[in-house]
Amino acid sequence: MAIQSRILGTGHCVPERVVTNFDVEKMMETTDEFIVTRTGMRRRRHADASVSASDLAVPAVKAALADAHLTIDKIDLLIMNTITPDHMDPGCGFFLQGKLGMANTPVIDIREQCAGLIYELSIADQFIKTGMYKHVLCVCSEVLSKRIDCSNDGRNIGILLGDGAGAVVLGPSNDPNVGIKSSILHAEGTHAKVLYTEAPGTAMGKKAWVEKDDIDKGRTEFRMDGKTLFEKGVEWFSHSIFESFKKNNVSFDDLAMLIPHQPNLRMIEAIAVNVKVPKEKVFINVEDYGNMASACLPVALDQARKQGRVKPGDLVLLVGFGSGFVWGSVLVRL
Numbered sequence: 001m002a003i004q005s006r007i008l009g010t011g012h013c014v015p016e017r018v019v020t021n022f023d024v025e026k027m028m029e030t031t032d033e034f035i036v037t038r039t040g041m042r043r044r045r046h047a048d049a050s051v052s053a054s055d056l057a058v059p060a061v062k063a064a065l066a067d068a069h070l071t072i073d074k075i076d077l078l079i080m081n082t083i084t085p086d087h088m089d090p091g092c093g094f095f096l097q098g099k100l101g102m103a104n105t106p107v108i109d110i111r112e113q114c115a116g117l118i119y120e121l122s123i124a125d126q127f128i129k130t131g132m133y134k135h136v137l138c139v140c141s142e143v144l145s146k147r148i149d150c151s152n153d154g155r156n157i158g159i160l161l162g163d164g165a166g167a168v169v170l171g172p173s174n175d176p177n178v179g180i181k182s183s184i185l186h187a188e189g190t191h192a193k194v195l196y197t198e199a200p201g202t203a204m205g206k207k208a209w210v211e212k213d214d215i216d217k218g219r220t221e222f223r224m225d226g227k228t229l230f231e232k233g234v235e236w237f238s239h240s241i242f243e244s245f246k247k248n249n250v251s252f253d254d255l256a257m258l259i260p261h262q263p264n265l266r267m268i269e270a271i272a273v274n275v276k277v278p279k280e281k282v283f284i285n286v287e288d289y290g291n292m293a294s295a296c297l298p299v300a301l302d303q304a305r306k307q308g309r310v311k312p313g314d315l316v317l318l319v320g321f322g323s324g325f326v327w328g329s330v331l332v333r334l
Contacts, residue, residue, distance in 0.1 A: 002129070003128060003129050003130075003131060003172050003173075004129070004172070004173045004176060004178075004179040004180065005124065005125045005128035005129060005136075005170050005171065005172060005173060005179050005180050006170065006171065006172070006173035006175075006178050006179035006180065006332075006334075007168055007169070007170060007179075007180075007332060007334060008067075008068035008069075008070065008135070008169045008170060008171045009064045009065060009066070009067030009068025009069070009070070009168070009169040010063075010064050010067055010166070010167065010168050010169075010298065010301055010302040010305055011059075011060045011061065011062065011063025011064030011065070011066070011067055011166070011167050011302055012060050012063065012164065012165065012166040012167070012295075012298060012299040012302040012303065013056055013057070013058075013059040013060040013063070013164065013165045013166075014045040014162075014163065014164040014165075014289060014292075014299065015045040015046060015047040015048070015051065015056070015163050015164075016045075017045060017046050017047070017048070018043050018044075018045060019043065019044050019045065019046045019145075019162075020032075020042065020043050021035045021036065021041070021042055021043075021159075024158075024159055027148070027150050027158075028150040028151075028152075028155045028158060028159070029152060029155065030155055030159055035159050038264075038266065039159065039160060039264040039265060039266060040264060040265020040266055040269075040286065040287055041159070041160065041264060041265065041286060041287055041290050041291075042287050042288065043287070043288050043289070043290070044160075044161065044162030044163075044288075044289055044290025044291075044292075045162050045163050045164060045289060045290070046145035046162070046163055047143050047145060047146075047163045051143060051163075052086040052095075052143060053082045053084050053085055053086055053092050053141040053142060053143050053165070054086050054092055054095040054096040054099055054141065055099075056141050056142075056143060056163065056164070056165040057080070057096050057139050057141035057165040057167065058096070058099055058100065059165075060139065060141070060165040060166055060167040060298075061096075061100060061137065061139060061167045063167070063302075064137070064167035064168060064169050064302075065137075065169060067169070068135075068169040068171070070135060070169060070171075072100055072101060072102060074134075074135050075102065075105060075135050075136070075137045075169070076105070076106075076127075076133035076134055076135050076136065077105065077106050077107075077108065077124070077127060077133045077135075077136045077137070078093055078096065078097055078100075078102060078105055078106070078107045078108070078136075078137045078139065079093070079107075079108045079109075079110065079120045079123055079124060079136065079137070079138050079139070080092055080093030080096055080107070080108075080109055080110070080139045080140075080141070081109075081110050081111065081112055081116025081117070081119070081120055081139070081140045081294045082111070082116075082140065082141050082142055082293075082294060083111060083113055083142065083144075083147075083293055083294070084141075084142050084143045084144055084146060084147060084293075088200070090109075091107065091109025092109060092141070093107040093108065093109040093139070094107055094109070096139065096141075108123065110123075112294070112322065112324070112326050113293060113294060113322030113323045113324055113326055114261045114263070114291075114293050114294055114296065114297075114320055114321060114322030114323070114326075115261070115294075115320035115321060115322045115324075115326045115327055115328055116140045116293075116294030116297075116320070116322075117138060117140050117166070117168065117294060117297040117298050117301075117318065117320060117330075118183065118185065118297070118318060118319075118320040118327075118328040118329065118330055119185060119326075119328070120138035120139075120140070120168075121138060121168070121170070121180065121183060121318070121330045121332075122183035122185055122328070122330065123136075124136035124138055124170045125170070125180045125183055128170060128171065128172055134171055134172060135169060135170070135171045136169070136170045136171075137167060137168075137169055137170075138167065138168045138169075138170065138298070139165070139166070139167045139168075139298075140165065140166050140167075140293075140294035140295045140297065140298050141164075141165035141166075141294075141295055142163060142164060142165070142292050142293045142294060142295045143163045144161035144162065144163055144291075144292065144293060145161060145162070145163050147161070147221070147222060148161055149218065149221035149222060151218065151221075153218050153221070153223070154218065154221050154222060154223070156224055156226050157195070157222050157224045157226075158222075160263075160264060160290055160291040161290055161291055161292075161293075162289050162290025162291060162292045163292060163295075164289060164292040164295040164296075164299050165295050165298075165299075166295050166297070166298020166299040166300075166301070166302055167298060168298055168301065177333060178312075178313070178333050178334070179332065179333060180330060180331070180332045181248050181315075181331040181332060181333060182244060182247050182248055182329075182330070182331045183328065183329070183330045183331075184240065184243055184244060184247065184328050184329050184330075185328040186236070186240070186326070186327050186328055187324055187325065187326045187327075188324070188325045188326075189324065189325075191228070191232065191324075191325045192323070192324060192325075194224070194225045194228050194229050194232070194323065194325070195222065195223070195224040195225070195229055195323035196222075196223065196323060197219075197220065197221065197222055197223070198214070198219040198220075198223070199214040199219040199220050200214070200220070204219075229323075230266075230267055230270075232321075232325060233263060233267050233271075233321050234267060234270045234271050234274060236321050236325065236327040237260060237267075237271045237319055237321050237327070238271055238274045238275050239327075240319045240321070240327055240328060240329040241258070241271075241275050241277075241317065241319060241329065242275065243329065244317055244319075244329040244331050247331075248331055250315065250331070252276075252277055252278060252281060254315055255281060255315050255316070255317055256281070256310050256311075256314035256315055256316055257281055257282075257283055257304060257309060257310045257314065257316050257317075258277055258281055258282050258283070258316075258317050258319065259283045259297065259300050259301055259304060259316060259317070259318050259319070260282070260283075260297075260300075260318075260319045260320070261296045261297050261319065261320040261321060261322070262284070262285060262286035262289070262290075262291060262292070262296040262300060263286075263291055263321070264286060264291060265284065265286050265287060268282065268284060268286065283300050283303075283304045283309060285299070285300055285303060293322070294322070296320075297318055297320055301316075301318065304316075305334070310334060311334070312334050313333065313334065314333070314334050315331070315332075315333050316331075316332055316333075316334060317329060317330075317331050317332075318330045318331075318332070
Protein backbone atom coordinates (compact mmCIF):
# COMPACT_ATOMS: atom_id res chain seq x y z
CA MET A 1 0.00 0.00 0.00
CA ALA A 2 1.29 3.48 -0.90
CA ILE A 3 2.49 5.62 1.99
CA GLN A 4 0.46 8.76 2.67
CA SER A 5 1.65 11.64 4.82
CA ARG A 6 -0.43 13.33 7.50
CA ILE A 7 -0.19 16.25 9.90
CA LEU A 8 0.85 14.91 13.30
CA GLY A 9 1.16 18.18 15.20
CA THR A 10 1.08 21.96 14.93
CA GLY A 11 2.33 24.83 17.05
CA HIS A 12 2.79 28.58 16.89
CA CYS A 13 4.34 31.50 18.70
CA VAL A 14 3.59 35.22 18.48
CA PRO A 15 5.30 38.01 20.45
CA GLU A 16 3.54 39.33 23.54
CA ARG A 17 3.68 42.97 22.47
CA VAL A 18 0.44 44.09 20.80
CA VAL A 19 0.78 47.01 18.37
CA THR A 20 -2.50 48.77 17.57
CA ASN A 21 -3.26 51.02 14.64
CA PHE A 22 -2.94 53.95 17.02
CA ASP A 23 0.61 52.81 17.76
CA VAL A 24 1.27 52.65 14.02
CA GLU A 25 0.02 56.25 13.72
CA LYS A 26 3.03 57.25 15.84
CA MET A 27 5.41 55.39 13.49
CA MET A 28 4.29 56.78 10.14
CA GLU A 29 1.84 59.12 8.44
CA THR A 30 -1.40 57.13 8.57
CA THR A 31 -4.59 56.78 10.64
CA ASP A 32 -6.54 54.01 12.32
CA GLU A 33 -9.50 54.82 10.05
CA PHE A 34 -7.39 54.48 6.90
CA ILE A 35 -5.83 51.17 8.00
CA VAL A 36 -9.18 49.63 8.98
CA THR A 37 -10.92 50.84 5.83
CA ARG A 38 -8.20 49.69 3.44
CA THR A 39 -6.99 46.52 5.18
CA GLY A 40 -9.36 45.55 7.99
CA MET A 41 -6.43 45.28 10.39
CA ARG A 42 -6.63 46.60 13.94
CA ARG A 43 -3.69 44.95 15.74
CA ARG A 44 -0.52 43.00 15.11
CA ARG A 45 2.34 41.60 17.23
CA HIS A 46 5.91 42.95 17.14
CA ALA A 47 8.92 41.19 18.63
CA ASP A 48 11.54 42.81 20.83
CA ALA A 49 14.74 44.02 19.19
CA SER A 50 16.70 41.07 20.60
CA VAL A 51 14.44 38.46 18.92
CA SER A 52 15.37 36.82 15.61
CA ALA A 53 13.36 34.59 13.28
CA SER A 54 15.00 31.44 14.64
CA ASP A 55 14.34 32.61 18.23
CA LEU A 56 10.63 33.00 17.50
CA ALA A 57 10.54 29.61 15.79
CA VAL A 58 11.90 27.60 18.73
CA PRO A 59 8.75 27.71 20.94
CA ALA A 60 6.55 27.08 17.89
CA VAL A 61 8.55 23.95 17.11
CA LYS A 62 8.42 22.74 20.70
CA ALA A 63 4.64 23.19 20.74
CA ALA A 64 4.27 21.26 17.46
CA LEU A 65 6.46 18.41 18.73
CA ALA A 66 4.46 18.19 21.95
CA ASP A 67 1.25 18.11 19.92
CA ALA A 68 2.68 15.31 17.77
CA HIS A 69 3.95 13.42 20.87
CA LEU A 70 7.44 13.33 19.39
CA THR A 71 10.88 14.38 20.57
CA ILE A 72 13.28 16.37 18.40
CA ASP A 73 15.53 13.32 17.80
CA LYS A 74 12.67 11.71 15.85
CA ILE A 75 12.74 14.44 13.19
CA ASP A 76 14.49 13.30 9.99
CA LEU A 77 14.36 16.57 8.04
CA LEU A 78 13.89 20.27 8.82
CA ILE A 79 12.44 22.62 6.19
CA MET A 80 12.37 26.35 6.95
CA ASN A 81 10.91 29.34 5.11
CA THR A 82 11.42 33.01 5.97
CA ILE A 83 11.99 36.40 4.32
CA THR A 84 13.42 37.79 7.57
CA PRO A 85 16.40 35.49 8.22
CA ASP A 86 18.75 35.80 11.18
CA HIS A 87 21.57 36.64 8.77
CA MET A 88 22.00 36.99 4.99
CA ASP A 89 23.62 33.55 4.88
CA PRO A 90 23.70 30.71 5.55
CA GLY A 91 20.00 29.84 5.49
CA CYS A 92 17.97 30.53 8.61
CA GLY A 93 17.14 26.84 8.99
CA PHE A 94 20.74 26.14 9.99
CA PHE A 95 20.58 28.61 12.87
CA LEU A 96 17.28 27.06 13.98
CA GLN A 97 18.75 23.56 13.71
CA GLY A 98 21.55 24.55 16.07
CA LYS A 99 19.16 26.05 18.62
CA LEU A 100 17.03 22.89 18.55
CA GLY A 101 20.03 20.60 19.02
CA MET A 102 19.32 18.67 15.82
CA ALA A 103 22.88 17.42 15.22
CA ASN A 104 23.40 16.11 11.66
CA THR A 105 19.73 16.45 10.72
CA PRO A 106 19.44 17.62 7.09
CA VAL A 107 18.09 21.13 6.51
CA ILE A 108 16.31 22.56 3.48
CA ASP A 109 16.05 26.34 3.49
CA ILE A 110 13.49 27.76 1.05
CA ARG A 111 12.19 31.22 0.24
CA GLU A 112 8.68 30.98 -1.17
CA GLN A 113 7.43 34.08 0.64
CA CYS A 114 3.81 33.87 1.81
CA ALA A 115 3.28 30.46 0.15
CA GLY A 116 6.12 28.96 2.20
CA LEU A 117 4.03 26.41 4.08
CA ILE A 118 2.35 25.22 0.87
CA TYR A 119 5.74 24.45 -0.67
CA GLU A 120 7.08 22.95 2.56
CA LEU A 121 4.15 20.57 2.93
CA SER A 122 4.49 19.50 -0.69
CA ILE A 123 8.22 18.82 -0.28
CA ALA A 124 7.69 16.95 2.99
CA ASP A 125 4.88 14.91 1.44
CA GLN A 126 7.19 13.65 -1.31
CA PHE A 127 9.95 12.61 1.11
CA ILE A 128 7.48 10.72 3.31
CA LYS A 129 5.71 9.06 0.39
CA THR A 130 8.98 7.72 -0.99
CA GLY A 131 9.95 6.40 2.42
CA MET A 132 13.18 8.42 2.51
CA TYR A 133 12.14 10.20 5.71
CA LYS A 134 9.53 9.34 8.32
CA HIS A 135 9.08 12.61 10.22
CA VAL A 136 9.52 16.06 8.67
CA LEU A 137 9.39 19.39 10.49
CA CYS A 138 8.11 22.40 8.51
CA VAL A 139 8.72 25.86 9.98
CA CYS A 140 7.76 29.39 8.89
CA SER A 141 8.98 32.30 11.00
CA GLU A 142 8.92 36.05 10.33
CA VAL A 143 10.09 39.11 12.23
CA LEU A 144 8.70 41.60 9.73
CA SER A 145 8.67 44.46 12.23
CA LYS A 146 12.40 44.79 11.56
CA ARG A 147 11.66 45.38 7.86
CA ILE A 148 9.09 48.15 8.24
CA ASP A 149 9.81 51.28 6.21
CA CYS A 150 7.99 54.17 7.86
CA SER A 151 8.48 56.51 4.89
CA ASN A 152 5.65 57.42 2.52
CA ASP A 153 7.16 55.05 -0.07
CA GLY A 154 6.95 52.08 2.28
CA ARG A 155 3.87 52.69 4.39
CA ASN A 156 1.47 50.86 1.99
CA ILE A 157 3.05 47.61 3.14
CA GLY A 158 4.44 48.78 6.49
CA ILE A 159 0.96 49.15 8.00
CA LEU A 160 0.29 45.46 7.30
CA LEU A 161 3.22 43.72 8.93
CA GLY A 162 3.26 41.57 12.04
CA ASP A 163 5.58 38.97 13.57
CA GLY A 164 4.97 35.30 14.25
CA ALA A 165 6.13 31.72 13.76
CA GLY A 166 4.39 28.44 13.09
CA ALA A 167 5.47 24.81 12.81
CA VAL A 168 3.93 21.64 11.42
CA VAL A 169 5.14 18.06 11.96
CA LEU A 170 4.34 15.51 9.28
CA GLY A 171 4.64 11.74 9.33
CA PRO A 172 3.19 8.62 7.68
CA SER A 173 -0.52 7.93 8.01
CA ASN A 174 -1.87 4.62 9.25
CA ASP A 175 -5.27 5.49 7.76
CA PRO A 176 -5.42 5.85 3.95
CA ASN A 177 -8.33 8.26 4.34
CA VAL A 178 -6.34 10.66 6.54
CA GLY A 179 -3.54 12.90 5.28
CA ILE A 180 -2.53 15.12 2.38
CA LYS A 181 -4.81 14.56 -0.59
CA SER A 182 -3.06 16.92 -3.00
CA SER A 183 -0.53 19.70 -3.19
CA ILE A 184 -0.57 22.05 -6.18
CA LEU A 185 2.23 24.54 -6.80
CA HIS A 186 2.52 27.53 -9.16
CA ALA A 187 4.85 30.45 -9.84
CA GLU A 188 5.00 33.39 -12.29
CA GLY A 189 8.29 35.25 -12.24
CA THR A 190 7.34 37.92 -14.77
CA HIS A 191 5.61 39.71 -11.88
CA ALA A 192 8.54 39.43 -9.46
CA LYS A 193 8.93 43.20 -9.08
CA VAL A 194 5.33 43.83 -8.05
CA LEU A 195 6.55 43.22 -4.49
CA TYR A 196 10.31 43.00 -4.01
CA THR A 197 13.41 44.43 -2.36
CA GLU A 198 15.94 45.70 -4.88
CA ALA A 199 19.10 45.64 -2.76
CA PRO A 200 21.37 44.03 -1.71
CA GLY A 201 21.84 42.01 -4.89
CA THR A 202 23.90 41.21 -7.96
CA ALA A 203 21.47 42.80 -10.42
CA MET A 204 22.26 46.38 -9.44
CA GLY A 205 24.58 47.03 -12.38
CA LYS A 206 27.55 47.78 -10.14
CA LYS A 207 30.38 45.97 -8.42
CA ALA A 208 29.24 46.53 -4.83
CA TRP A 209 26.76 44.21 -3.12
CA VAL A 210 25.17 47.21 -1.43
CA GLU A 211 26.10 50.88 -1.09
CA LYS A 212 25.08 53.70 1.22
CA ASP A 213 23.17 55.22 -1.71
CA ASP A 214 20.98 52.10 -1.84
CA ILE A 215 20.04 52.59 1.79
CA ASP A 216 19.47 56.33 1.41
CA LYS A 217 17.16 55.82 -1.58
CA GLY A 218 15.12 53.04 -0.02
CA ARG A 219 16.34 50.24 -2.28
CA THR A 220 16.85 47.99 0.76
CA GLU A 221 13.15 48.27 1.70
CA PHE A 222 10.04 46.46 0.48
CA ARG A 223 8.36 48.14 -2.50
CA MET A 224 4.87 47.08 -3.54
CA ASP A 225 2.46 47.80 -6.38
CA GLY A 226 -0.59 47.28 -4.19
CA LYS A 227 -3.23 47.42 -6.94
CA THR A 228 -1.59 44.75 -9.08
CA LEU A 229 -0.84 42.56 -6.08
CA PHE A 230 -4.47 42.75 -4.92
CA GLU A 231 -5.88 41.92 -8.36
CA LYS A 232 -3.49 39.03 -9.00
CA GLY A 233 -3.88 37.79 -5.45
CA VAL A 234 -7.65 37.51 -5.74
CA GLU A 235 -7.31 35.86 -9.15
CA TRP A 236 -4.75 33.22 -8.18
CA PHE A 237 -6.18 32.53 -4.72
CA SER A 238 -9.54 31.82 -6.38
CA HIS A 239 -7.92 29.74 -9.11
CA SER A 240 -6.11 27.61 -6.51
CA ILE A 241 -9.35 26.84 -4.68
CA PHE A 242 -11.21 25.72 -7.79
CA GLU A 243 -8.17 23.83 -9.09
CA SER A 244 -7.95 21.79 -5.88
CA PHE A 245 -11.68 21.12 -5.90
CA LYS A 246 -11.52 19.87 -9.49
CA LYS A 247 -8.49 17.65 -8.88
CA ASN A 248 -10.05 16.04 -5.81
CA ASN A 249 -13.69 16.09 -6.93
CA VAL A 250 -14.86 18.01 -3.86
CA SER A 251 -16.71 21.25 -3.14
CA PHE A 252 -17.36 23.61 -0.25
CA ASP A 253 -20.02 21.13 0.90
CA ASP A 254 -17.21 18.66 1.67
CA LEU A 255 -14.86 21.23 3.15
CA ALA A 256 -14.78 21.96 6.89
CA MET A 257 -12.55 25.03 6.56
CA LEU A 258 -10.72 27.15 4.03
CA ILE A 259 -7.54 28.52 5.63
CA PRO A 260 -5.95 31.18 3.43
CA HIS A 261 -2.74 33.10 3.91
CA GLN A 262 -3.78 36.35 5.62
CA PRO A 263 -2.64 39.20 3.29
CA ASN A 264 -5.33 41.60 4.50
CA LEU A 265 -9.01 41.35 5.32
CA ARG A 266 -10.20 43.14 2.19
CA MET A 267 -8.43 40.66 -0.11
CA ILE A 268 -9.85 37.71 1.82
CA GLU A 269 -13.34 39.23 1.58
CA ALA A 270 -12.93 39.71 -2.19
CA ILE A 271 -11.78 36.10 -2.59
CA ALA A 272 -14.73 34.85 -0.52
CA VAL A 273 -17.16 36.71 -2.77
CA ASN A 274 -15.36 35.47 -5.88
CA VAL A 275 -15.55 31.79 -4.95
CA LYS A 276 -18.88 32.04 -3.10
CA VAL A 277 -17.60 30.37 0.08
CA PRO A 278 -19.82 30.42 3.19
CA LYS A 279 -18.38 32.93 5.66
CA GLU A 280 -18.30 30.39 8.48
CA LYS A 281 -15.95 28.20 6.42
CA VAL A 282 -13.16 30.78 6.14
CA PHE A 283 -10.63 31.09 8.96
CA ILE A 284 -9.57 34.71 9.53
CA ASN A 285 -7.21 36.11 12.16
CA VAL A 286 -5.62 38.99 10.23
CA GLU A 287 -7.52 41.67 12.18
CA ASP A 288 -5.60 40.73 15.32
CA TYR A 289 -2.25 39.51 13.97
CA GLY A 290 -1.64 41.40 10.74
CA ASN A 291 0.17 39.99 7.74
CA MET A 292 2.92 37.69 9.05
CA ALA A 293 3.97 36.59 5.54
CA SER A 294 4.82 32.86 5.56
CA ALA A 295 3.95 32.50 9.25
CA CYS A 296 0.28 33.31 8.56
CA LEU A 297 -0.69 29.83 7.36
CA PRO A 298 0.87 27.66 10.09
CA VAL A 299 -0.29 30.07 12.81
CA ALA A 300 -3.84 30.04 11.41
CA LEU A 301 -3.84 26.25 11.05
CA ASP A 302 -2.71 25.78 14.65
CA GLN A 303 -5.25 28.29 15.96
CA ALA A 304 -8.05 26.66 13.96
CA ARG A 305 -7.17 23.30 15.50
CA LYS A 306 -6.74 24.61 19.04
CA GLN A 307 -10.00 26.59 18.86
CA GLY A 308 -11.92 23.52 17.67
CA ARG A 309 -12.79 25.16 14.36
CA VAL A 310 -11.34 22.08 12.64
CA LYS A 311 -11.30 18.58 14.11
CA PRO A 312 -9.81 15.16 13.33
CA GLY A 313 -11.40 13.80 10.17
CA ASP A 314 -12.18 17.26 8.76
CA LEU A 315 -11.22 18.19 5.21
CA VAL A 316 -9.22 21.44 5.19
CA LEU A 317 -7.90 23.47 2.26
CA LEU A 318 -4.77 25.59 2.79
CA VAL A 319 -4.13 28.28 0.16
CA GLY A 320 -1.22 30.70 -0.14
CA PHE A 321 -0.16 33.48 -2.50
CA GLY A 322 2.95 35.60 -2.29
CA SER A 323 5.45 37.77 -4.08
CA GLY A 324 7.24 36.11 -6.93
CA PHE A 325 4.40 35.51 -7.81
CA VAL A 326 4.11 32.16 -6.05
CA TRP A 327 0.90 30.40 -5.10
CA GLY A 328 -0.68 27.02 -4.49
CA SER A 329 -2.82 24.82 -2.28
CA VAL A 330 -2.74 21.78 -0.02
CA LEU A 331 -5.88 19.76 0.60
CA VAL A 332 -5.60 17.67 3.75
CA ARG A 333 -7.86 15.49 5.86
CA LEU A 334 -6.86 15.92 9.49
